[in-house]
Amino acid sequence: MSLHPFDPLVIRHTHRLPAPSGPAGQGDGAARQLDIALMSVGFKLSAGVLERLSALSEDTVAETATRTLDVVRQMVGDHVQHNTYFRDFPAGVPDTFDFWRECITDALLDGTSRAGAIEQLRTGLVDLLTLPSYGNYRHSYAEMLAAHDELTAAAGDRMTVLHLGGTSEEEVTALYLALAGSSTPLGEEGLRDLAALAAHCADGPQPEAVPVRENRAVVNAGRLAAGRDLLLDTVTDVLRLACALSDGDVTLVEPTRFRSLSRPVRRALLAGLDAVVAAAPGKLADVPAHREAFKRLGERLHPHEYPNRPHAAEVFAVARGEREARSLDSRVEELLGADDVTGAARLLAAAPGKLFRSLDRLLRLCRTDGERDAVVAAAGQAAPHVSGRVLLSVREHLHNRTGAPGGRRVFVNQRARAWVATDTRPPVPRPGIERLIAALDAETSRRLPEAGHLLIDPDVLDVALPLSGKSTAEGLGVLPRGSLTPVDGELLRFFVHWRQTEHDTDFDLSALMLDADYETVCWLSYTALTEVGGEHSGDITEAPEGASEFINLRLDAVRGDFIVPQVNIFSGESFEAVEESFFGFMTRDAEQAGRPFEPRTVRMKSELRGPGRVALPLAFLRGPDGGWRARWLHLYLAGSPYANRVEGNRVSVATLVRGVVERDYLTVRYLTGLMAGRGAATTLWDGVTVPDGPVTYIGLERPDGLHPDSVIVTPAHLRDLIPA
Incomplete structure (x- = not known):
């Protein structure tokens, strides 16, 4: 059996496992073992996948298992070792000042650091980063694991079902068509995935339309490499394509440094410009909006070498100001x-x-x-x-x-x-x-299309419509900015993991608690390790092999009405420069023990790859009934070049949170209301009963057992709800 190179993309985007193929055999035992292994990280095989694998050879199942487990562990953040500074966290976390006093004592007892510590004490100010026992793991990952009991299984543990898909090529083609034909812009990772798929799928079925310009640029890059006709109807389409070919910014927000282009590519771009302007000279009016970018592109395309493309030459004449084209x-x-x-x-x-x-x-x-x-x-x-x-x-x-x-x-x-x-x-x-x-x-x-019978998960009704993929980080369980979802469980635990690329890098996980008027109540951070109802796992100040920090909260004891987790860059590389960085949260019942990081309790894991030095992934709101809900933010603050701390950005964070919380977002509830107004029968799903006939299901997770002719809309496919 040879696994398709794009199977991981299919699993990550669709939660479907491309139908494995290979020699027939007795793979039922190996399939059950895979299912058990998946459940340990919060995933499970559908009945259809189990049946398919059981009819294949054990070797085929084993190869499928290896690839699948690697993908889902990466999705949930279990591909790294999450150690903690305080080994017994959340137990055994000391008072902040007692801990600092202990670090100073250790420095005084250490012959190499004693003199420096004494000198600092004389000044009345001690730099924690100079203390040898501060900021670095004092035990191995194995020692940390040995200090924790096994996680007690609970009904509320996350279980994401992997459903059976078509053949690998069918699934890859369907994913390409969905991404290329998306009615909303994709995020950075979505564009990267589309670029890989576009090159592979250039000779196969194509979407009826590629309405988003950034997506079109990426698709055109794949078509150009395959020698196919380009999809161009504006001069800016050609500019975006040139940016894609130079690994630049196809959104045209950031300037692109254009590479030297081969003669065939230059001919193709100039031919595209020439055809667009020849068909509609008025489109020269688009040039002044990106005048500098067109001038730099002209330096790479050498239009003077192609006298048979006079209309293309007009584009660069407008860019240079030699010809007027009023916008x-x-x-x-x-x-x-x-x-x-x-x-x-x-x-x-x-x-x-x-x-x-x-x-x-x-x-x-x-x-x-x-x-x-x-x-x-x-x-x-x-x-x-x-x-x-x-x-x-x-x-x-x-x-x-x-x-x-x-x-x-x-x-x-x-x-x-x-x-x-x-x-x-x-x-x-x-x-x-x-x-x-x-x-x-x-x-x-x-x-809106005729929906027939709508089956709706109530928890999805307040999810914001994804009007742009740029407003949503990539990851597991991530929802668009403004979405509101219930939070189950008695314990809430945040985590951040990062691995530096070259320079010592210190990310600090913090949580700010606000009252109903958005005033500060308290916070948890490396400067406040304990608070009523919560603990911080300890400060890690560099991450050559990767580092993690955690915050644990007992929701019934939290002071305040808002919990705002944030990741501050204290020093070192940016979110975009580190080798890896991600944030997430877990929920547990009070009686559950387990390790600090338990993959099957993870509700959300998102990449941290934005600008700025302070990340605000989401906030938690206490409802009128005392229950908690998550409001998705996906925001970054500029912050300071050095030493960002929760204490220093309280006002700006509170103001941003207030702005997002008090804004009304268009949600799934709005569109399903319009569908119902057109006569669609609507049923709120009880989490158990699945209708016999086909439905249009809209929910956070796809139920098993839906009629095969059903239309499935989960968070990965919410953009399909946006009408063309």
């Missing part, structure tokens, strides 16, 4: 400068997406009811030509504009860097907003 934006600004809001709306109608992104501003500039009616009418006429993602984004924006002015605005860029500013915008008249919202709801409802 739509400049013409709109001219009309608005003349107070002609109606004319601006009429002009923007030729670019429906731009019109929708300008609606707030246009409505604010309206001076008369007639102008407002003209803007609303233009939006209504353009709505059928706007992507579903933009429709929903504007719908969410307008809903949040109905509040009182003068509040705080939270800004989040494409790379999850967040900041806050006072909202100085004038209010938008409510009648205009209400009419637009009604029109957007009607257009969205019109586009």
Whole structure:
């Protein structure tokens, strides 16, 4: 048997195991052993997978088992050894000052560090990092494991089912089509996976459309390598493709250093530019928005060597300022400068997406009811030509504009860097907003497919719609920013793991507790190892072989109404420069023991790969009934170059958390409500009963036993809910 190289991608993205193939045999024993091994890390084989494996040879099952276990352990974060500074954590964590006093005593008893410690004591200030017993593991991973009992199994332990898929090639093709045809932008990892799949699938089935420009650039790179026709309809498509070929930023947010390109590639890019401009000269107006990038690209393409591509040469003439090509934006600004809001709306109608992104501003500039009616009418006429993602984004924006002015605005860029500013915008008249919202709801409802019988997991109703994959980190159990999900269990435990690349790197896991008014109550960190209801596992200050830190909380004892875990970079490499870094949380019942890290209790594990020096993955909110819920943030603060600590960013963190918590996000509840309004029969799933006939199932995990003709929508496929 030869396993497909992209099987791990399929398992990670879809939680399906491509149907194994190989010699027939008696593989039932080996299949059961695999199932048991998977359950130890919180996964399980479906009945269909067990049946398939049982009919294959033991060698085939063993090879499948090795690959599958490697993938799922990586998914949950169990591929590394999670040691703790305090061996018996969460038991045996000392008072902070007692611990520091012990470290100083150890330094005084150590002949090599005594003099330095005495000198520091004379000044009245001791640097913890200079103490030999501080910040480094004092026991082996095996010694730590020996200090902990086995985990007691509980009904609440996570169990993610791996379902049976089609053949490897069928699953790989389906994944490629899903990623390439996504109606929302993918995150960085999704784009990397799409790039690998695009090269492999260039000769196979292709999506009917690739609506997201960044995705199209990655697909075009694969098509170019395979000698296939390119998907181009703007000059910016060619620029994005050039960025993809140089391993640059296809979103065009960060500048790309273009590589030297081979002559065949240069010919292909210039031919693409030439064809786009020849078919629609007006598209030269897109060049000024990326003038510098086009100038740098021209230096690599040498357009003067291709006199038979005159229209391509015009692109670079515009970039150099030798030819004028007025952009739509400049013409709109001219009309608005003349107070002609109606004319601006009429002009923007030729670019429906731009019109929708300008609606707030246009409505604010309206001076008369007639102008407002003209803007609303233009939006209504353009709505059928706007992507579903933009429709929903504007719908969410307008809903949040109905509040009182003068509040705080939270800004989040494409790379999850967040900041806050006072909202100085004038209010938008409510009648205009209400009419637009009604029109957007009607257009969205019109586009939704006939769902038949909806079977809905109640826990998914408050999950935010993934209007952009850029707002979500990659990982297991990760949900879009703004999602709200219940938290079960009596113990909540956070973890962070990192491994430095070259330089000593110190990440610090902390948890900030806030009251109902977002004021600080207390925190847990290396400066506060214990607090009522919680413990910190101890500070690790470098990670050449990898390091982990944990925070343990007893939810019934937590002071405050919000728990905000955060990862601060105290020193060393950034989140993007380290070899590896990820964050997650576990939940347990109070009577469960086990190791500090138990993979089957992990509810979420996400990569930490954003900008800034402070990461805010999510926050936990106490509900009116006393229960806790998770609100997903996926935010990064700029922080300081050195010594970021929870004490130093309390105000900015609280402000950001407040902005996200108090914002209303469009959720699955909104779309399923529209589906029900169109006549879809709706059943809330009780977690047990599965209907006999086909359904459209929407939930956090796919149940076993659904009718084979059912449509399955889980978090990995939430983008499929966004209408085209």
